[in-house]
Amino acid sequence: MDLIIRQAEEKDIKPMAEIDKICFSVPWSEKSFSEEIKNNRLAFYVVAEIDDKIVGYAGLWLVDVEGHITNVAVRPEFRRKRIAEALISVLLDHTKKNGALSYTLEVRASNEAAISLYVKLGFKPAGIRKAYYEDNGEDAIIMWRIE
Numbered sequence: 674m675d676l677i678i679r680q681a682e683e684k685d686i687k688p689m690a691e692i693d694k695i696c697f698s699v700p701w702s703e704k705s706f707s708e709e710i711k712n713n714r715l716a717f718y719v720v721a722e723i724d725d726k727i728v729g730y731a732g733l734w735l736v737d738v739e740g741h742i743t744n745v746a747v748r749p750e751f752r753r754k755r756i757a758e759a760l761i762s763v764l765l766d767h768t769k770k771n772g773a774l775s776y777t778l779e780v781r782a783s784n785e786a787a788i789s790l791y792v793k794l795g796f797k798p799a800g801i802r803k804a805y806y807e808d809n810g811e812d813a814i815i816m817w818r819i820e
Contacts, residue, residue, distance in 0.1 A: 674723055676756065678763045681710055681718035681730060688727035689720065689746075696746040698808040709743075719763050721747065721756045731760035733768060733776075740768045742778035745787070757787075761794055765818075774820050779805060779813035791816050 681689065686706045693700035709716045715736055721729035729747035733740045742764065747756045765776065779802060780787050788798075796816040805813035 674754070676754075676759060677722040678719055678759050679722065681720045681732075683707075683710060685718075685720050685727055685730070686710060689718075689730045692727065692730060692746045692748055693744070695748060699806075701744070716743075717764065717768060719760055719767075721751075721760055723751070729756045729760055731757070731764055733764045735768050735771060735773055738772050738774040740764070740773040740776040742776060757790060758794070761790075765794070769820060776818040776820075778816050780816060781806060782812045782814050788814065788816075794818070 686703055689706050690701065690703040693706075709732065710718060713734070715734045716732060717735060718730060718732040720727050728751040729745075731745040732743040734743060742761070745757050745760060747760075765773075768776075776796070777799075778791065778796065780791060782801070796818045798814050799817045800815040802813040802815060804810040
């Protein structure tokens with residue numbers, strides 16, 4: 674398995690939206706991804722590619738010196754292969770070189786696998802957003818990593 678992590682391009686919009694539909698109960702639309710990749714100058718997205726197939730992606734907004742991770746998604750059949758870790762590591766490495774001093778994200782309180790990964794990558798729980806997720810009213814844990 675040759676994993677390639679690269680910056681997302683316009684051609685990746687459709688596969689990214691397809692992954693979102695599989696992974697999330699309230700997925701982003703192709704239009705949302707298009708806006709992010711083509712027009713949002715604060716956004717940086719990467720994709721994971723295996724055998725010319727997009728199997729995951731991650732995104733971040735760099736606002737001044739703060740990186741806000743927006744999305745991390747990996748196709749279910751490719752999970753537990755350290756792809757999400759690789760995606761996030763590339764986001765962090767790239768944006769740190771571009772001035773990021775801290776990072777934040779929200780994660781479902783029930784998503785133990787994601788929370789564990791974020792802790793492994795140096796994030797710490799810092800608060801709760803009550804009823805953050807619109808599909809079921811679940812709380813989000815706010816996590817931070819300070820460089």
